[in-house]
Amino acid sequence: MDKLLITGGRPLEGEVRVSGAKNAALPIMCAALLTAKPLVLTNVPSLADVSTAASLLGQMGASVERGDDGRMTLQAARIASRLAPYDLVKTMRASVLVLGPLLARFGEAQVSLPGGCAIGARPVDQHIKGLQAMGATITIERGYMNARVERLRGARIVLDLVTVTGTENLMMAATLAEGTTVLENAAREPEVVDLANCLIAMGARIEGVGSDVIRVEGVRSLGEASYHIMPDRIETGTFLAAAAAAGGRIRLLGVLPETLDATLAKLRESGAAIVTGKDRIDIEMAERPAAVSVRTAPYPGFATDMQAQSMALATVANGTAMITETIFENRMMHALEMQRLGADITIQGTSAVVRGVEKLQGAKVMATDLRASAGLVVAGLVARGETLVDRIYHLDRGYEALEKKLGALGARIRRVK
Ligand code: EPU
Secondary structure (H helix, E strand, C coil): CCEEEEECCCCEEEEEECCECHHHHHHHHHHHHHCCCCEEEECCCCCHHHHHHHHHHHHHCCEEEECCCCCEEEECCCCCCCEECHHHHHHCHHHHHHHHHHHHHHCEEEEECCCCECCECCCCHHHHHHHHHCCCEEEEECCEEEEECCCCECCEEECCCCCHHHHHHHHHHHHCCECEEEEECCCCCHHHHHHHHHHHHCCCEEECECECEEEEECCCCCCCEEEECCECHHHHHHHHHHHHHHCEEEEEECCCHHHCHHHHHHHHHCCCEEEECCCEEEEEECCCCECCCEEECCCCCECHHHHHHHHHHHHCCECEEEEECCCCCCCCHHHHHHHHCCCEEEEECCEEEEECCCCCECCEEECCCHHHHHHHHHHHHHCECEEEEECCHHHHHHCCCHHHHHHHCCCEEEEEC
16 A cells, blocks of 8 residues: 655745646536536546546446546436445545436436545435425435435525535536525535536526525526636645645645635734735745644635644644634544654644644654545654655545655655555
8 A cells, every 4th residue: 555755854845736626526527417418627636536436427327538637528428327336435425416416317316325434424414405305205225315306396495504515416406406496504615616617607507606595597408518627725725734834935836816715814824925826826934833723614714624734734833723623523533643743732622732842753644534644744744754654545535646746846755655
């Protein structure tokens, strides 16, 4: 199994280009199921999760062609199977995003329940509740959600909590429903907006995206479209956190700075000098970072997907920071691994009190999920000596060529067997 070997303690310098967003690419790929016509995507990141989504669509009978430079053409002209099997859903929860599109276009879908997850329970009750409100009959049998409907009809749905993929599933389903659907307490994440813009390019009628009330007027069918996936704001934030922790000066290209307001505010608070352009961000950290507390929240709040990286920064900051996780109940596993590097962290429920230390020391650590891995890599870049990060298959799910990009910034990092 691959591991990452990092020799830390060196500032970062140089520039890198950020990839297309994983969490926009996955729902947008599933949107291809809404039409028999082709969907041509560009800026699709090269990630394990994207390959999983491609296999899932391929198994159903969709054609998936991948070209150079992140180009992908999807066409679900004939769909032989409306099944998302357990084997794929358990490796990637986002597979549940086929439920809304399949049900809306074919009137039936069989999707495995995702089950538990390393970072929390993560139920899909809101997806189910919303589709039922739109007229679907959903039964749970042998671990599968069996959904059926003649034709979905528009409904007013108030989500109990803010859910990103829940909003995406219901928004996709509503595009082909009869009448108008109003989603209240909808997620405002930029990836939801990106999906909506792709659906609009396919002919959907959607208003209010980016706010917490989304209105979808159903249409009979959707057509072909070309769409460019937005840049990955979490990859961007991970590089920014790495530069803030390790010090130095880097430039990130191909980014969307306005999707990173909360992260940029926290990094500035920690002492980083940041200049943003239309599609670039320059960050310089000349001194030891100041301790900055964060509390995760739905967008536009501080992203839970940046929590582990912000904890890594806090481990070497001057002062004490409180890191509070409000989205997932078990997303602090990296704290224990960071302690192996010499970090001073006390967990209190879903908060971590992080007292910054002058130095971390390299050690062997184990990644437990995607963003935990990213946090450990950031910590490894700061730690003196060698850090070996195990189980980096988690990283490959969501970061394209991370070690190459960090290497281009002067980090001593390589993949070992
Ligand atoms: N929730 C429910 N019921 C539901 C749906 C969600 O109780 O029906 C709860 C969850 O258990 C959680 C909270 O609502 O406590 C928010 O979960 P959400 O549904 O928003 O998460 P998600 O859609 O499953 C997406 C991202 C995650 C990211 C979260 C939060 C994708 C493919 N995944 O997950 O990304 O952490 O939103 O922003 O978009 C990652 O990239 O590493 C990752 C985990």
